Amino acid sequence: MKKILLLCIPLLFCNTYTHTRKTDRYAIVIGATSGIGRELAKILSKHKYIVGITGRRAALLTSLQKELPAKSYVQTMDVAQPEKAMRQLENLIDQMGGLDLIVLNAGVAFVDPELDWQKEKQMIDVNVSGFTALASVAINYFIKQEHGHFVGISSIGALRGHWYSPVYNATKAYVSLFMDGIRTKVNKDGYPITITDIQPGFIETEMTQGQQGMFWQVSAHEAAEQIYAAIVSKSDHAYVAKKWRVVGWAMKYLPDWLYNLVDC
Numbered sequence: 307m308k309k310i311l312l313l314c315i316p317l318l319f320c321n322t323y324t325h326t327r328k329t330d331r332y333a334i335v336i337g338a339t340s341g342i343g344r345e346l347a348k349i350l351s352k353h354k355y356i357v358g359i360t361g362r363r364a365a366l367l368t369s370l371q372k373e374l375p376a377k378s379y380v381q382t383m384d385v386a387q388p389e390k391a392m393r394q395l396e397n398l399i400d401q402m403g404g405l406d407l408i409v410l411n412a413g414v415a416f417v418d419p420e421l422d423w424q425k426e427k428q429m430i431d432v433n434v435s436g437f438t439a440l441a442s443v444a445i446n447y448f449i450k451q452e453h454g455h456f457v458g459i460s461s462i463g464a465l466r467g468h469w470y471s472p473v474y475n476a477t478k479a480y481v482s483l484f485m486d487g488i489r490t491k492v493n494k495d496g497y498p499i500t501i502t503d504i505q506p507g508f509i510e511t512e513m514t515q516g517q518q519g520m521f522w523q524v525s526a527h528e529a530a531e532q533i534y535a536a537i538v539s540k541s542d543h544a545y546v547a548k549k550w551r552v553v554g555w556a557m558k559y560l561p562d563w564l565y566n567l568v569d570c
């Protein structure tokens with residue numbers, strides 16, 4: 307009898323371990339120091355995700371970590387240095403011990419009607435090169451483990467060009483089309499991987515501080531709640547806030563003469 311009990315002890319540990327591994331959920335938010343990413347990291351942590359948070363501003367990552375109710379990991383990262391950022395993401399996944407969900411939120415936007423190359427380069431480096439580099443790490447990881455959820459924060463601006471910042475809209479069009487392409491790839495190959503394209507309208511964050519002409523704006527927290535809902539429902543696409551679907555429709559279908567009349 308004693309022998310049987312002794313034999314059962316490792317099994318008990320084994321079950322506890324398996325149970326923990328099965329129920330733990332791991333999420334990484336790229337660009338979690340402020341705005342939408344910061345709020346989303348808090349919501350994911352509240353819903354018991356083990357969260358990895360990244361960004362350039364280390365002090366903001368540390369202060370966020372103190373606010374998170376569940377276990378979290380911090381990685382300072384500049385996505386405009388894509389090769390280094392890729393290695394840092396791989397290390398972060400290793401440290402955390404898994405990845406089920408990644409939110410590629412880091413982005414920069416400049417008003418740029420004068421086509422200033424320094425601004426354009428920053429937007430391309432972060433929104434296009436950085437995005438693609440980190441997406442490749444995450445998608446390949448998900449393909450290998452045969453599951454995962456990839457969320458990219460694009461913009462309503464992805465739907466049509468605009469004089470206000472032609473490059474910003476173009477970078478976000480890239481982000482949305484990239485995700486479209488990846489979705490067809492994982493569907494074709496039969497992987498249970500979800501790709502969610504988030505297209506926000508105006509959100510009150512550092513990015514839009516002082517910006518004129520905003521309408522239908524919501525707080526970063528409200529935006530993050532709606533993004534979380536899209537994550538839970540495994541949506542392919544979501545406008546944030548939801549009512550921006552009307553603007554989305556107009557941006558897609560208005561003929562140029564009418565779009566140019568409405569749009570100033």
Ligand SMILES: NC(=O)c1ccc[n+]([C@@H]2O[C@H](COP(=O)([O-])OP(=O)(O)OC[C@H]3O[C@@H](n4cnc5c(N)ncnc54)[C@H](OP(=O)(O)O)[C@@H]3O)[C@@H](O)[C@H]2O)c1
Pocket residue numbers: 336337338339340341342343360361362363366383384385386411412413414415432459460461462505506507508509510511512513514526
């Ligand atoms: N606010 C809006 O109205 C709106 C509308 C449509 C789409 N979006 C998109 O939503 C996303 C979040 O923006 P937000 O409005 O929340 O603005 P935000 O408060 O300025 O947040 C931007 C986040 O991106 C990170 N980031 C920027 N450059 C980075 C870099 N080189 N390396 C690593 N991280 C970087 C920032 O972290 P660090 O500065 O610490 O690096 C910060 O955490 C962006 O992709 C943006 O394009 C926003």
